[in-house]
Amino acid sequence: MQTTNPFEIILSRLDDLQLAINSISAKATKENAKAADPERLLDLTEAAQIVRKPVGTVRHYIHHRGLPATKIGKSYLIKLSELLSWVDEFNKKDETESTPFNRMLENRKRYRKS
16 A cells, blocks of 8 residues: 655645646736737727727717727727827826816806906
8 A cells, every 4th residue: 555645746736736827827928918019900899998988988089089990890990009199198188178176267257247
């Protein structure tokens, strides 16, 4: 009767776990390399995930706020680099606009009774 060393079993299981972790991390780096391509074309769902808005909002941005997109059939494709630059421009416009408090003061001056 031969007994197995429990530490050998634990070490073999740890080796199996390490191999699984290595394969998962290799897949993740391949996906990150794919996402880092600035010329990559995104559909509306991918663009919505990047902007963290609903798909309908991204479609509204295309129609009313000048988000650059190419219509192919019934769907839109957006370049990753153009999306990121549009988001930066959009954020800069929001920063340069006056604050709500300043707008309130301007309206107060405009509509005050003489």
